[in-house]
Structure formats: C-alpha cells, structure tokens
Amino acid sequence: MLYCRAMVADAPSVAGIPGAAREQELGPLLPLRAFPLIGVVLAGLVVAIAGDWAWALTFYHVVGGALWTSLDLFAGFVIGPILRSLSIPARIEFTKRFMPKMLVIMPTLVTMTLGAGFQLARQSGHLTSSDPRHAWVVASMCVVGVMAIVALALLSPANLAVLFELRKPQPNPEVVAGLMRRFVYAAGVTGAMQVATLVIMTRLAS
C-alpha cells in the first residue's frame, strides 16, 4: 500500500475541484505513520527466516496468527452485527476511522503468520509429503487459499472502494452501506475459515 501518497497527487477531479488539491486537503489514504513500524516488523520476519531461528519463527507465527484470527473473528462476528445496527451516518464515521487501519494491519499480520509458518513447516518436516501430518498442512493451505481469495477479491477491493467513496464531498450512503455489507459477509467467511485454522493448527501442534 505504498502507493497511497502518490494516489493523492494523481487523482482525477471531483465536483469541479481539482482532485489533487482536494485530496491533498484530506491527507493520505492510509495511516503513513504506521509504515516505519510495519517495516521493522517485516524486516524482523526476513531476519528470522534467513537465520532459521525456531524461537523467532514460532513467535512470529503464533503472535501473527493469534492477532489475525482474533481480529478476523472480532470483525466478522462482533463489529459486523454492531455495524449493521448503526445509522448510516454513524456507519460512515466508524468506517472512516476503521478501514484505513485494517488495510495496514491485516496484510502485515497475514505476512507474519504465513511467512513464518511456511518456514516452521519446513523445519519440522511437516511440509514433506511422507510426513504423517502432511495432510493437515495441505488442509491448512486449502483454508488459507479460500481466505486469500475472499480477502484479495472481495475484502481488500471493498475496503479501498469505501475509502475512495468517503473522500468524496458527498459520500453516497448506499454505496458505503453496500460495500460494508460485502466487507461484513466476507469477514464472516474468513472468520469461519479461521475456526477451521484453529482446529488444524491445534491438531498439528498436539
């Protein structure tokens, strides 16, 4: 998401106001202050993988996975129903603050979990097809595949579209509500997949 600042300067006109000028006023699309922290987290992941350090890899995998699962379940099953019960202006206000953070936090957590997880699977031998627990690793790949499709094809584009809609002088409440509905349902699906992940991972670890 490094492209957000450049998008600001590159935007088309809206309602007669030059796009670049208006969006400059609104500031960047994503919380840029978080980027250095994300850089440090991802650099740590690269070092952990390059060094093949079991403790660091386990830390990244467990912490990333726990946060990813918790956030997904919380968004799908707690935030979602609450959001549906709010008035449209309240939803817009919430979404304006919630979406930029999710667009930064979630990809970081997913990268931490999957990057470290793959390396751990190599280390433990579970990745080898002759390993007795290999089937569980393949099952977890299938679950991650479903989550990736939902996240990349539905969730992430909807998040971005909501952010663009909210930057308009008059956001269309119907568009925001429609995209948020998509977000909530998609988060529900990934939440259900997360339950499957919990079953697989606890089975693998026991």
Next chain:
Amino acid sequence: MAGRRLPPVTQLGAASLACVAVGVIWLAAYLPKRAPLGVSVGFLAAAALLLAANAVLLSRVGAFAWGRFFQVLRWGLLAYLVVAGMLEYTFLYDHTRGAVLAVMTGMLVLFTVNVPLLMAFTVARHQAVEQPVGA
C-alpha cells in the same frame, strides 16, 4: 452509478484467483517431490483464460471512470510487482527450476495482474462516469 450494468469482473477475477490457488496448492502438496504438472498447467490455463475474458469484457465497457481505474491499477501493479519480485526470488533461492518454475512464474504473473485489476474495478465502478471519447 450503482444501477449500471457492468460485466462480472469481480466474479471472473475471483475464479481466476481460485484457479491460481488450486494450482499452487497442488504443486506445494507434493513437496519436496515434483508434482505431476498436468493439473497445475490446466488450472494455469483456466486462470489465464478467465483473466483474458475479463480484459475483453472490460475493454467493451464504454462509460466508466477510466481515470480512476488506471490510477488504482497502476499503483496496485507497482505494489504487487514488488511482492511478486520477492516471491520469484524465493522460488529461485529454493532451487526451483525448469517446468515447475515456469508454471509457478505463470501463476505469479496471473496473481500479480488479477489483484490490482479487482481493486481498480471495484473502486472505479463507484466513481463518477467519464464519457468515452467521441460519445
């Protein structure tokens, strides 16, 4: 704007991504042995066909927020090219060679194009329509 009839770009893009995911999981499931490539090649071809169909359908849309579409597509492609570059490096680092590397690279290319396309389409479909030149 919301009532416009647009081609099923999201659905086709998601189906293309699903084909990529199945193809990659098939290859990964056989590690460290070499998987039979027929299945993965089939899914690669299906994913490419779906992406091509998406491109054709999109090119036939006249009135659309093309400015915003290409803006998001451009920056999305840049971001995902960085991701794809890192993934390709890991393939080479792990000594992936020959036909398997070709299939994996093909899958990576489709992934890299599909995701920004889906983002750009979803954003642009809710933007003010720009009339096509000459309309």
